[in-house]
Amino acid sequence: MSTRKPHILILMADQLTASALAAYGNTVSKTPHIDALARGGVVFESAYCNSPLCAPSRYIFMSGQLPSRIGAFDNASEMPSEVLTFGHHLRHAQYRTILSGKMHFCGADQLHGFEERLTTDIYPADFGWTPDWDHPDERPSWYHNMGSVIDAGTCIRSNQLDFDDEVVFAAQQKLYDLARDPDPRPFCMVVSLTHPHDPYAIPEPYWNLFRDEDIDLPKVTLSPEQQDPHSLRLRHVMALDRTPVTEQQVRNARRAYYGSIAYVDEQFGRIRHTLEQAGLAEDTIIVVLADHGDMLGERGLWYKMSFFENACRIPLIVHAPRRFRPHRVQASVSLADLLPTFVDLATDGQAPPGPEPIDGRSLLPHLLEQGGHDEAIGEYCGEGAIAPIVMIRRGAHKFVHCPADPDQLYDLGRDPLERHNLAGDPGSVAQVATFRAEVAARWDLDALHQRILASQRRRRFHFEAQRVGRPHAWDHQPMQDASQRYMRNHIDLDTLESRARFPAVKSNPFLNLE
Numbered sequence: 001m002s003t004r005k006p007h008i009l010i011l012m013a014d015q016l017t018a019s020a021l022a023a024y025g026n027t028v029s030k031t032p033h034i035d036a037l038a039r040g041g042v043v044f045e046s047a048y049c050n051s052p053l054c055a056p057s058r059y060i061f062m063s064g065q066l067p068s069r070i071g072a073f074d075n076a077s078e079m080p081s082e083v084l085t086f087g088h089h090l091r092h093a094q095y096r097t098i099l100s101g102k103m104h105f106c107g108a109d110q111l112h113g114f115e116e117r118l119t120t121d122i123y124p125a126d127f128g129w130t131p132d133w134d135h136p137d138e139r140p141s142w143y144h145n146m147g148s149v150i151d152a153g154t155c156i157r158s159n160q161l162d163f164d165d166e167v168v169f170a171a172q173q174k175l176y177d178l179a180r181d182p183d184p185r186p187f188c189m190v191v192s193l194t195h196p197h198d199p200y201a202i203p204e205p206y207w208n209l210f211r212d213e214d215i216d217l218p219k220v221t222l223s224p225e226q227q228d229p230h231s232l233r234l235r236h237v238m239a240l241d242r243t244p245v246t247e248q249q250v251r252n253a254r255r256a257y258y259g260s261i262a263y264v265d266e267q268f269g270r271i272r273h274t275l276e277q278a279g280l281a282e283d284t285i286i287v288v289l290a291d292h293g294d295m296l297g298e299r300g301l302w303y304k305m306s307f308f309e310n311a312c313r314i315p316l317i318v319h320a321p322r323r324f325r326p327h328r329v330q331a332s333v334s335l336a337d338l339l340p341t342f343v344d345l346a347t348d349g350q351a352p353p354g355p356e357p358i359d360g361r362s363l364l365p366h367l368l369e370q371g372g373h374d375e376a377i378g379e380y381c382g383e384g385a386i387a388p389i390v391m392i393r394r395g396a397h398k399f400v401h402c403p404a405d406p407d408q409l410y411d412l413g414r415d416p417l418e419r420h421n422l423a424g425d426p427g428s429v430a431q432v433a434t435f436r437a438e439v440a441a442r443w444d445l446d447a448l449h450q451r452i453l454a455s456q457r458r459r460r461f462h463f464e465a466q467r468v469g470r471p472h473a474w475d476h477q478p479m480q481d482a483s484q485r486y487m488r489n490h491i492d493l494d495t496l497e498s499r500a501r502f503p504a505v506k507s508n509p510f511l512n513l514e
Contacts, residue, residue, distance in 0.1 A: 005093070005346060006320070007284040008188040009275065011268050013261075014054065014102060015197040015304065017293030018047070018315045020261060028216055030209050030262050033269035034317070037288055039326065041319035042367050046332040048376040048393060049292040050359075052304040052312045054123070055104040056382065057291040057335060062086060062103070062112060064339030064358035067379045068443065073452050074382035075123075076130040076459055078107035084356055086339040087113020090188045093346045098174060101167035101192035110476035114190075117476055118170040122163045122194050125474035126466065127459040133452065136233070136386045143383055145239035148198035149302060152253035155201040161263075164193045168267045172274040179278035180502050186283075188342065191271055196260030198294070198303065200252070206259035215255045217247070218297040220417050227300065228421075229405045234305055234384040250297045257296060278502070285345060288317040289335070305384050307391040307400045307408075308418055312378065324367045331374035332393045336360030341367075377442075381452050388448050390439060399423075399435040403445055407432055 018024045022031055023038035024045070049057040051067055059065075059072035062085040067073050070083050087097040091113060099111075100118040106125050111117055129142055155161075171191040178187055195202075224232060224241070235241045245253075268288070275281045295301040295310045304311045316333070318324065340362040343351045349364060365372035378391035387404040396413035407423040409432055422428040439445075466472075483490060498504070 005095070005186040006323070007186050007280060008090075008095075008287065008342060008345060009271070009284050010188070010190040010192075010287045010289070011271065012101070012190060012192040013196065013264050013290045014192070014194045015292060015294045016261065016264070016290035016315060017296065017310045018313045019293075019310055020257065020296070021315055023317065024315065028210065028214060029258050031265040033265045033272065034288060034315075037268075037272075037286060037319040038317050040321045041286075041317045041326055042324050043328045044316040044318075044333055044363075044366070045328055045330050046376075046393075047289070047314050047316035048312050048332065048334045048378065049290075049314050050334050050336050050376065050378045051380055051382075052292040052306060052378075053380070053382045054291055055106060058103050061289075061291065061335040061338055064336050064360035066336065066359045066377065067381055068388075068448050069359065071451070071455060073455060074129070074131050075104065076106055076127045077455070078127075079105065079109075079112060081109040081112070083112075084354060085113040086188070086342045087111075087115075089113075089339065089343050089351070089354065090346050091115060093343070093351065094185050095346060096178075096183065096185045096187040098187060098189040099192070100171040100174065100189065101164075102194050103190070103192060105476075106474075108474050110474065116174075117478065118174055119163075119167055119478055120476045122160070125476070127463040130456050130459040130463065131383050132460065133386055133456060139236060139239065140383060143237055144198060144303070146243040146245060146302070148200055149245045149249050149253045150243065152200035152249060152256045154204050154207045154256075156203060158199070158201050160194045160197065160199075161203070164195055164263075164267065167191065167193060168270060171271055175271070175274045175278045175280065176502060179280060180499065186346075188346070193264055193267060195264050196257050196294070198253075200254075200256035200260070202256050202259035202263060206262045207256065209262050210255050210258055212251060212255065215251050215258070217250060217254070218299070220299050220419060222299050224300070228408065230306060230384060230389065230402065231299065231301055233386070234301060237305070237384045238302060240300075240302065245297075254296055257294065282322065285318065285320040285323070287338075288315060288319070289338075290314040291335075305380065305382060307378055307380065307389065307398070309412070309416070312391070318363070318367060325369065327369060329366045329372075331366065331372060332376045333363055333366065333373070334360065334376035334378075336377070337363050381448075388443070388445050388452065390443060390445070392435060392438065397431075399432075401436065401439050403449075407436070409435070
């Protein structure tokens with residue numbers, strides 16, 4: 001199947017930090033398939049999620065809009081159905097839009113522009129995971145604790161393996177279906193895995209790719225007394241303040257994480273092989289990315305929820321060697337930039353402006369080596385925060401501001417591990433003032449804070465009400481019409497077998513094509 005418009009295949013990992021990949025300088029991980037995509041593609045060295053938490057980050061990726069614009073505050077936020085996603089934009093451009101795997105949609109709309117959704121989600125679609133900023137000292141019982149680190153190691157099966165194996169199988173089957181389908185439209189397919197997200201457990205074949213002594217330990221270790229207020233709150237949220245971990249447990253967790261990345265890499269390789277078998281590879285742009293990173297013990301922190309590099313810097317690779325010369329981009333970009341990029345790729349940059357403003361900017365100039373922007377803007381409004389936290393990443397600098405906490409300013413060119421907060425240095429007074437003025441111009445943080453509190457209160461009330469009597473779930477239920485699958489009497493036998501066989505063979509003399 002060939003078309004003038006490119007197919008777009010998005011391979012998405014969950015909680016995959018850029019620093020854990022060989023393509024970004026890591027010397028421990030084993031990712032031959034991602035490495036090959038990086039060698040033949042455009043590698044964005046300084047790509048960021050805009051909100052380091054699963055659901056908000058994915059809503060931004062889908063819509064190109066920041067949480068403050070669409071209300072995507074936390075993991076139990078609902079993205080309004082009227083918010084346009086790249087699914088809607090690409091369908092306007094005559095694309096088939098397909099999702100296999102996780103997207104963490106909450107609420108009744110479980111498609112948000114996808115024409116087809118092949119699997120359910122791994123996470124709930126209700127409001128049960130709503131944070132409570134009215135009671136910041138109460139640790140949410142539903143949030144993961146340090147058990148993921150303490151119990152890290154091998155397993156035979158897990159919840160996440162069950163999910164990801166289904167996601168990959170469904171995606172492979174769909175690619176074969178697309179190759180045999182007479183529908184001439186190009187496709188945009190998202191294949192979204194839940195690995196290497198904790199818990200850090202992986203089967204022995206992946207665990208045994210590494211030796212204990214090969215596993216690198218965190219580069220920056222800080223005691224609680226050395227940490228900023230938000231980091232201290234995160235320690236409380238993940239119960240780290242009362243369940244300290246040993247060096248061996250840290251090593252085990254990181255080893256299982258590397259094993260999980262190897263598993264992800266293998267799945268990406270399977271999907272790419274299927275793409276080639278289906279004859280679709282030459283016409284397909286492959287994009288590799290993640291929703292956010294993982295602290296992995298850096299600075300004494302785990303998981304995400306902060307704007308330190310390991311939590312918010314992500315891999316972003318665009319592989320289309322027939323269209324873009326392989327190279328590396330140093331400028332800072334973000335997930336918000338993907339919607340306008342996909343629209344440009346689908347329309348050759350000729351799409352008219354959409355009906356609503358977006359916060360992202362197209363990466364097409366970067367892909368074509370014709371300049372491009374150097375900026376990533378972030379907002380975090382989830383667990384561990386007590387007021388909105390915002391981030392500006394531009395040039396060598398990253399500025400993080402929260403009305404409840406001291407400012408943070410890092411020169412990542414000179415201090416990539418963020419050891420020295422420049423916000424209190426006399427020589428940075430003017431620079432901090434400039435950033436603070438930009439924050440004041442971009443956001444009304446007091447008003448945003450009140451919106452977040454009101455949203456949290458509504459959703460908590462809503463969730464409790466929904467638990468009274470008979471509940472009605474929003475979780476996506478993939479539907480299949482069994483009467484149209486495999487061999488039924490809705491179609492002539494020879495016609496069915498001919499249409500299903502790939503590659504096609506010479507016409508059967510008994511074939512009835514009428």
